[in-house]
Amino acid sequence: MVSDKPLLELKGVSKRFGAVQALTKVDFFSYPGQVMALVGDNGAGKSTLIKGIAGIYPFDEGEVYYDGKQVHIHSPKDCAALGIEIVYQDLALADNLDVVANMFLGRERVLPLWRLDEASMEKDCVKTLDSLSVTTLRSVRQPVASLSGGQRQAIAVAKAVMWNSQLVILDEPTAALGVAQTRQVLDLVRRLADKGLAVVLISHNLHDIFEVADRITVLRLGQKVREFDTKQTNQQEVVHAITAGQLEQVPGMVKS
Amino acid sequence: MSVENPTTAPESALLAGQAAQSPSEYLQGYLKRVTSGDLGSLPIILGLIIIAIVFQSQNQNFLTARNFVNLIVQMAGITTIAYGVVFVLLIGEIDLSIGYVSAVAAVTMTLLLREPGGWPWYAALGLALITVAIIGIVQGLIITSFQLPSFVVTLAGLLAWNGVVLIMIGGAGTVIIQDNVIIGIANYFLPPLWGWIVAAVFVGGYILFRIRQVIARRSQGLPTTPMLIVTVQSIGLAILAGIAVYVCNLDRGVPFVGIILLVFLVFFSFLATKTPFGRYVYAVGGNKEAARRAGISVQKIQVIVFMISSTMAGMGGIILASRLRSVDTAAGGGNLLLNAIAAAVIGGTSLFGGSGRVSSAILGALIIMSVENGMGLLGLSSGVKFVITGLVLLLAVLVDAISRRSRSQSGLA
Ligand SMILES: Nc1ncnc2c1ncn2[C@@H]1O[C@H](COP(=O)(O)OP(=O)(O)O)[C@@H](O)[C@H]1O
Numbered sequence: 001m002v003s004d005k006p007l008l009e010l011k012g013v014s015k016r017f018g019a020v021q022a023l024t025k026v027d028f029f030s031y032p033g034q035v036m037a038l039v040g041d042n043g044a045g046k047s048t049l050i051k052g053i054a055g056i057y058p059f060d061e062g063e064v065y066y067d068g069k070q071v072h073i074h075s076p077k078d079c080a081a082l083g084i085e086i087v088y089q090d091l092a093l094a095d096n097l098d099v100v101a102n103m104f105l106g107r108e109r110v111l112p113l114w115r116l117d118e119a120s121m122e123k124d125c126v127k128t129l130d131s132l133s134v135t136t137l138r139s140v141r142q143p144v145a146s147l148s149g150g151q152r153q154a155i156a157v158a159k160a161v162m163w164n165s166q167l168v169i170l171d172e173p174t175a176a177l178g179v180a181q182t183r184q185v186l187d188l189v190r191r192l193a194d195k196g197l198a199v200v201l202i203s204h205n206l207h208d209i210f211e212v213a214d215r216i217t218v219l220r221l222g223q224k225v226r227e228f229d230t231k232q233t234n235q236q237e238v239v240h241a242i243t244a245g246q247l248e249q250v251p252g253m254v255k256s
Numbered sequence: 257m258s259v260e261n262p263t264t265a266p267e268s269a270l271l272a273g274q275a276a277q278s279p280s281e282y283l284q285g286y287l288k289r290v291t292s293g294d295l296g297s298l299p300i301i302l303g304l305i306i307i308a309i310v311f312q313s314q315n316q317n318f319l320t321a322r323n324f325v326n327l328i329v330q331m332a333g334i335t336t337i338a339y340g341v342v343f344v345l346l347i348g349e350i351d352l353s354i355g356y357v358s359a360v361a362a363v364t365m366t367l368l369l370r371e372p373g374g375w376p377w378y379a380a381l382g383l384a385l386i387t388v389a390i391i392g393i394v395q396g397l398i399i400t401s402f403q404l405p406s407f408v409v410t411l412a413g414l415l416a417w418n419g420v421v422l423i424m425i426g427g428a429g430t431v432i433i434q435d436n437v438i439i440g441i442a443n444y445f446l447p448p449l450w451g452w453i454v455a456a457v458f459v460g461g462y463i464l465f466r467i468r469q470v471i472a473r474r475s476q477g478l479p480t481t482p483m484l485i486v487t488v489q490s491i492g493l494a495i496l497a498g499i500a501v502y503v504c505n506l507d508r509g510v511p512f513v514g515i516i517l518l519v520f521l522v523f524f525s526f527l528a529t530k531t532p533f534g535r536y537v538y539a540v541g542g543n544k545e546a547a548r549r550a551g552i553s554v555q556k557i558q559v560i561v562f563m564i565s566s567t568m569a570g571m572g573g574i575i576l577a578s579r580l581r582s583v584d585t586a587a588g589g590g591n592l593l594l595n596a597i598a599a600a601v602i603g604g605t606s607l608f609g610g611s612g613r614v615s616s617a618i619l620g621a622l623i624i625m626s627v628e629n630g631m632g633l634l635g636l637s638s639g640v641k642f643v644i645t646g647l648v649l650l651l652a653v654l655v656d657a658i659s660r661r662s663r664s665q666s667g668l669a
């Protein structure tokens with residue numbers, strides 16, 4: 001189900017926080033059925049790029065195209081309405097709410113008289129978690145505060161894929177996980193792409209990236225330095241781009 | 257497209273873990289929660305028993321029908337204000353203006369009622385409540401638009417509204433309320449039969465709600481509370497309601513204001529736990545950023561909560577004025593503000609946001625007012641009363657902190 005049209009395309013986006021130029025004229029895209037990895041050193045601007053797409057910190061300049069059409073994302077709601085789901089590095093779960101409440105936060109099902117449809121939400125929450133083999137929870141009615149790091153990450157991923165999303169973005173989803181749980185999340189990432197979703201994966205672990213990603217975009221100091229096809233490169237080349245990357249002569253040009 | 261739905265695993269591992277609860281398993285689960293520090297309302301109930309024993313042993317008039325009815329009327333004002341406080345605490349903010357905002361509503365209403373040319377009671381009451389609702393909205397907008405601490409903005413409100421009350425009353429000193437409906441709010445008692453009817457409606461409503469909940473969960477194939485437990489809890493509530501009505505009927509009857517407290521309790525509990533709005537209130541208090549990213553308009557929730565807080569303060573002020581049958585320059589002062597906040601906290605609502613229940617308002621107020629009522633019977637000086645009320649608050653916060661710690665140690669926090 002690999003399409004030749006990008007689902008998401010950013011053209012020359014920039015973002016400034018006061019004196020910090022977090023992103024400078026970055027081009028970026030993501031194809032359906034592919035995992036696009038986004039790598040770069042700490043502070044390279046990866047999270048800022050994601051938050052721009054999410055509408056949390058809208059870009060100062062540049063254009064965003066979704067499914068071929070130009071879009072303007074000003075809030076997380078706009079982003080979700082397009083079919084983009086994001087799993088944040090800082091998990092964005094409310095500790096005091098239970099698993100079901102977190103999975104449906106902001107999109108609760110409502111019955112007449114403005115009542116929450118708890119039973120149907122709980123059922124679909126359980127269904128989704130089962131389908132992702134997240135079975136270590138004692139109960140979906142326990143507060144998220146009582147979960148382990150891996151369980152919390154699993155909830156965050158499950159939350160993103162439960163909606164009919166076309167593009168799932170994961171910001172360092174395995175950073176805090178053990179070996180087995182990392183394995184599970186990577187399998188899940190690959191499965192999402194194989195089902196035809198566009199996936200963007202931010203990670204520091206090149207080993208993980210080479211395992212699941214189809215393409216790799218390298219950011220450095222807020223600029224895009226290279227973009228690789230995973231099959232035609234190796235870890236040394238990518239590390240070099242991350243640490244000492246030169247800008248390509250024609251920004252956005254792809255060598256394939 | 258999503259990865260789940262079409263192929264539902266017939267046997268969910270998650271559901272299997274929690275399905276098929278028998279009554280004894282349910283009880284074991286409850287005991288486990290309690291022993292691991294999730295005490296719920298137990299400390300309050302224990303506290304009330306201790307209070308009853310201590311004061312009854314000192315003064316035979318404490319546990320009488322007359323005093324029980326008095327207590328309900330005495331606690332009505334701060335309970336009503338405390339309902340609003342619970343919401344403000346849930347979003348992790350504070351509202352120090354509620355004392356004098358309650359007086360603004362009471363004075364506005366009283367002046368509108370004043371003859372000659374007085375307004376009808378519903379118009380006066382309605383305009384008074386709208387006025388304080390707008391005050392809440394304005395304070396909420398100032399806090400959220402300029403990112404100011406609610407502590408400071410509502411402290412300014414405390415001073416300013418105190419001034420407004422003094423200006424409005426002017427030289428009059430005391431303004432008497434002559435409208436019978438308004439006076440009736442805190443001074444009318446239901447005839448015995450009506451007390452029973454109201455109790456039956458409440459208990460019936462509760463049972464209906466529990467049964468509907470079980471049916472809804474069963475229809476989705478989810479584990480349910482065992483019917484035996486639902487039955488026992490319903491009977492328990494029926495007995496409690498029966499005793500309360502019986503005792504009230506031994507004296508003047510069920511106070512009308514007691515019904516008002518119950519209606520608010522049901523309404524705000526519904527709002528907090530059964531509606532998207534309530535869910536967002538807890539989310540904003542638990543993790544503002546998560547709420548924002550979920551697409552919740554955090555500012556809207558905050559402003560509405562400050563509006564609720566002001567409006568309930570106004571309602572409480574009107575109840576207090578009804579009880580006194582007048583307002584004077586002291587309205588909204590004294591320890592009204594601190595008692596209302598203390599009630600919510602003693603009842604178990606956290607000062608740090610995201611945790612608490614609407615019922616904590618009525619439970620905390622019950623503790624505070626029964627201590628105050630008991631000390632009044634013993635004829636203790638105000639100095640002693642304040643010291644003891646302070647100690648009760650400290651004790652409540654300590655119990656909460658200790659149970660929280662044991663909860664986090666057992667991974668339940
Ligand atoms: N909300 C913010 N306010 C100010 N500066 C920010 C903010 N978010 C990110 N930055 C700055 O932007 C740069 C890029 O940060 P970030 O996108 O988090 O990098 P990465 O995720 O690649 O580690 C950093 O210099 C960071 O300090």
Ligand SMILES: [Mg+2]
Pocket residue numbers: 046047089
């Ligand atoms: Mg980052």
